[in-house]
Amino acid sequence: MSKPEYSILLLGGDGIGPEVTAEAAAVLDELSASPNARATFKFVPRAFGGCSIDENGVSVTDETLEQGKSCDAILMGAVGGPKWDGKRRGFEGPEGATLRLREVTDVYANIRPTEYFPQGKSPLREELVRGTKYIVLRENCGGAFYGPKVEEPDYASDLWSYKRSEIERIARMAATLALSPAVPVKKVISCDKANVLASSRIWRRIVEETITKEFPEVELVHQLADSATTLMMTKPSMFNGVIVADNTFGDILSDLAAVIPGTLGVLPSGCLADLPAPAWTPGLKPVKGFFEPVHGSAPDIAGQGIANPIGAILSAALMLRYSFGLFEEAKAIEDAVNLTLESGLRTKDMGGSSSTKELGSAIRENLKKLL
Ligand SMILES: NC(=O)c1ccc[n+]([C@@H]2O[C@H](COP(=O)([O-])OP(=O)(O)OC[C@H]3O[C@@H](n4cnc5c(N)ncnc54)[C@H](O)[C@@H]3O)[C@@H](O)[C@H]2O)c1
Ligand SMILES: CC(C)[C@H](C(=O)O)[C@@H](O)C(=O)O
Numbered sequence: 001m002s003k004p005e006y007s008i009l010l011l012g013g014d015g016i017g018p019e020v021t022a023e024a025a026a027v028l029d030e031l032s033a034s035p036n037a038r039a040t041f042k043f044v045p046r047a048f049g050g051c052s053i054d055e056n057g058v059s060v061t062d063e064t065l066e067q068g069k070s071c072d073a074i075l076m077g078a079v080g081g082p083k084w085d086g087k088r089r090g091f092e093g094p095e096g097a098t099l100r101l102r103e104v105t106d107v108y109a110n111i112r113p114t115e116y117f118p119q120g121k122s123p124l125r126e127e128l129v130r131g132t133k134y135i136v137l138r139e140n141c142g143g144a145f146y147g148p149k150v151e152e153p154d155y156a157s158d159l160w161s162y163k164r165s166e167i168e169r170i171a172r173m174a175a176t177l178a179l180s181p182a183v184p185v186k187k188v189i190s191c192d193k194a195n196v197l198a199s200s201r202i203w204r205r206i207v208e209e210t211i212t213k214e215f216p217e218v219e220l221v222h223q224l225a226d227s228a229t230t231l232m233m234t235k236p237s238m239f240n241g242v243i244v245a246d247n248t249f250g251d252i253l254s255d256l257a258a259v260i261p262g263t264l265g266v267l268p269s270g271c272l273a274d275l276p277a278p279a280w281t282p283g284l285k286p287v288k289g290f291f292e293p294v295h296g297s298a299p300d301i302a303g304q305g306i307a308n309p310i311g312a313i314l315s316a317a318l319m320l321r322y323s324f325g326l327f328e329e330a331k332a333i334e335d336a337v338n339l340t341l342e343s344g345l346r347t348k349d350m351g352g353s354s355s356t357k358e359l360g361s362a363i364r365e366n367l368k369k370l371l
């Protein structure tokens, strides 16, 4: 059987977005060019976010949304920046492009892994953080982000609601990931505010029902989201496994997880529309996924060529693993990143002086040796 050519909607976005996605796309090109390639990748680039407002008058065109639905996967940098702040917000602003594309592709499960590594720059004491490795799984298509909004000069509201089917599917995803080799412990830590919010009480009840009934081998614990933040900093390894949280809490907890490696610049993220693809077999049907680093457009360092490309490159690795079932290739990218860091190269956020391009090119050189 001939190898598949996967089409990737490539959305550089704003600020450092295009700088880091260029490096992630170059890594995928390197894989395509390898004689051992089991798949190749072709890119469909489009303006997205603030740059699309400038170019097209809207943060995402209908045509780009259609491309998002028809392509095999989406690779995005980040959107937004001071140029557009205050002019248009919510679904009309640059960030709205991300929200709308997530919604139309129904990528409900946002997988945001974090781990401690000695070459990082964690502000936490080594003996505290050593061995920490978990995934923050954020519900990505519901809750306060998507509820009806009222926005008036003197009053505003966001409806924060969840229904059974939305909670069941994210609970199944959490348990599935807890059973995967991506985490060291078969444990799900569900974070909510069931002491206060009705939407958290239904969350807790249905997470409990679904996981205990369908995944008895997975340990499930519930943790209030506010105290979870303290514990994530004081006892980080107790979260080894999968933290599952709704859209709002998951957004916040996944940025907090950047403290483990010490910089947002290395954290990848992938949003899936279904349970992960099984290991690659010829003819495998890809799982639709939207891959983007956790970080934003970092206007403070945009255009300087110093952004850390690792979060974007590792997001491409997540794409290979979870959308395409290309486990070995995903691991090769992760190994190439580790080898590069071990050689001492670092961008400024990790205490080094390498440029985005230098780091990206060193990662590709190491990858070539592993393919
Ligand atoms: N996925 C997205 O599109 C996305 C995600 C988050 C924020 N945003 C948007 O990005 C803009 C800026 O948001 P913010 O400042 O709150 O968060 P941010 O993640 O852009 O930046 C926070 C800090 O982390 C640093 N940082 C982030 N990524 C880095 C990288 N790859 N290398 C080195 N340092 C890095 C920045 O320099 C900054 O000091 C806002 O408009 C926000 O809405 C977009
Ligand atoms: C930019 C914004 C829409 C986005 C979110 O809140 O989902 C970002 O913060 C993220 O974490 O991906």
Ligand SMILES: [Mg+2]
Binding pocket: 251, 252, 255, 294
């Ligand atoms: Mg966020």
